Amino acid sequence: MTVLTRSFDPQFLEDTSHAPNVQVLSVPTFWQPLRVLQFSRATANAATASRFDIVHSFSRTRHQDLYRAGGGSHREYLRRSSSGGRRIARQFSPRHRVLLALEAAIFRDPTQRIQCASRFVADTLTSQHFVSSERIFLLPNAVDTARYGTAHAHQAGRRLRTQLDEKAERVWLFPASGWRRKGLGRLLEAVAKMKDPGFRLWIAGRDDPTPWQKMIADLGISDLVRFLGPRDDLEVVYGAVDAMVLPTHYDAFANVTLEAAASGLPVLTTRANGASEWLSNAVVCLDLGDAPNTEGDSDRLANAMQDLADRERAWGLGEQARRIVQRMDWPSHAAALSEEYRRILELRRQKQ
Template sequence: MSICVLEQDRARCGRALRRRPAMKILIIARPYAFHGGVESATAGLMRALVAHGHDVHRAGPGRQQAQPGVTEHPLPMPPLPSPARAVALALLAAPVARRGGWDVVQSHERTLVQDVYRAGEGAHRAYLEAMASRGGRRVHHAVTLALERRVFARTPQIVAISRRSADDIARHYAVPPPRLSVVYNGVDLERFHPALRARHRDAARADADVPATAYAMLFAGSGFERKGLSTAIRALAHLGDGGARLLVLGRGDAAPYRRLAGELGVAGRVVWLGARPDIERWYAAADVLVLPTRYEPFGNVHLEALASGLPVVTSSVAGGAEVVDDRCGAVVASDDAAGFAAALEKLRGRNATELRDAARAAAEPLTFARQVQALEEVYRRLGRNRCFFLTKQHRRHRLPGWVFARPCSLTATGR
């Protein structure tokens, strides 16, 4: 195929997107839930895409709770160890993506065929840097890095979920600015709202045996080591207030952290909630979110807490720190327990209503509708340049013919 023909196709793709904003979009993603975390972000995004009039499809492993307007393409994933699951997902998703008729193929996983890769987990190489002293799982890391290299080299458009994550991707994989965008996640401003404080606070505290007057810090997240739970426990021990509580919500091996709390004399002040679907109750119960994460492209808990009117104290390596300032929280080095304690003490002394209003104001611009609008701009840019990009990649990487042939599907007859 000549460059001339490719340029004509590229122009046709761009015209088609401008002429017809509604698109047939395939999203490759693991099964999502409607509560908390990465899966909640996917659910909210897909709802918003449907609300914008797009024809949305999901391909992924496992059974998925039905969502109006989303067509499911389940992938038959056999029970496999983690590294093999990643490879199997990439191989199983490829035929669905190749099938054609899609205006945009957007993957939230490290797969083989996509127009847009949403790098929700950031760059795995950056994660390994951050967790350098915590080895293990070598096969998993090797497989993840191999898939990641391919994704960043061969995908026309990369979407990072924070500026910090975009910097990591550019630094490790030399993805140039025309192919790299930053699109923050959205947050459900109705589900997470300061008004829930009056409805849930007293009952949630009673359930957790937290005194009504206690200063309650919420740590929310699974993967306690990466999220910095040890720093949160040490910060609790640094606080002058012996009545303060740390509520720990999420999945993980709690045993070493229970021992640490015991050694520091705060075991009776740490409340272990486990993983729960009703996270909004615990935002209502708490006075502040504390997240001393060691690596975090952009934890959704930052936005959920702010939307709930909860100030946030997080680490400087968190993507969520980009929406936190001294009006609604604080940013501290991830391993600085004394710094976290000082920030918490300072926030405690401030006017609670002003903090709550500032937190809510920080979250309000970050809606799912705004996220979709930003992604639609990525899709328009994709229509203008992906054919030219794939010509270069075909020469450089000797891509198979189907990769070279299929991308220019953004035509008026592409559906």
């Protein structure tokens, strides 16, 4: 196996027992539109020169056998994550125009298979981009079931909760980056409408909390919200809280959904989160508005969170979700990918 990349952390190879061959491609480090285009060209040239059996792309590149649509449809992402003038401005920015053009070229190319992590994404590609359903390879993301929900994670989580919010009756976690798209605005409004002094919301992620602090103060919930910053021990944070909430406007597949489920937590999210469909009835899934600030969203969210104050119901949902994701581990994921590679090779032989 060979990995084509523009940069990588050498620690990755030290932590991998079966280290792949890594080719670092020379591309500009400035101006993202140029970097994206040059990386696409460089990977195509490298693949042609090396005569690989299979090219599986995890980035928006023009030429490959299997393209993983990890972010779903960029056009749909833009539509759902912004509105009004901001949406129009983003569509005309050089960065987004390049990404949209590459995406459109991939979706038009009948020779490329497209890996989708959810039916939510697959349906968007077939209905809006006119991708043939025969080109879709449906495979959910995987979760490290040995990391989440362990006795150590729960023990460390209890210590963290004692340290941060010992007196809280219920602690909910919002684990995300890109907080605006992930629905933090309507979540904060919902917290204010609950008027529950025993409730706490922990927010984990790398976003800057400064723009949100005024909104939190204006809503009168400063004592109920805590910013944790980016965390590399989310398994411990999951072990500290009572539930996970992600009222996202658009997520092809939010991996935190599986992580929380593997930790035995009840999950409250939206149908715009592709991961939710794999948990069936073990997840509370809301139909909220596509665009930010849709009227009534915060009311429905507040009601759903209050319903999960029933500890017996919350525990039952978490346990059911935990059992489901035990089957969504990395060995199963790798086996499904290997089978897809064999399928691609067989189809190629049939056409020769």
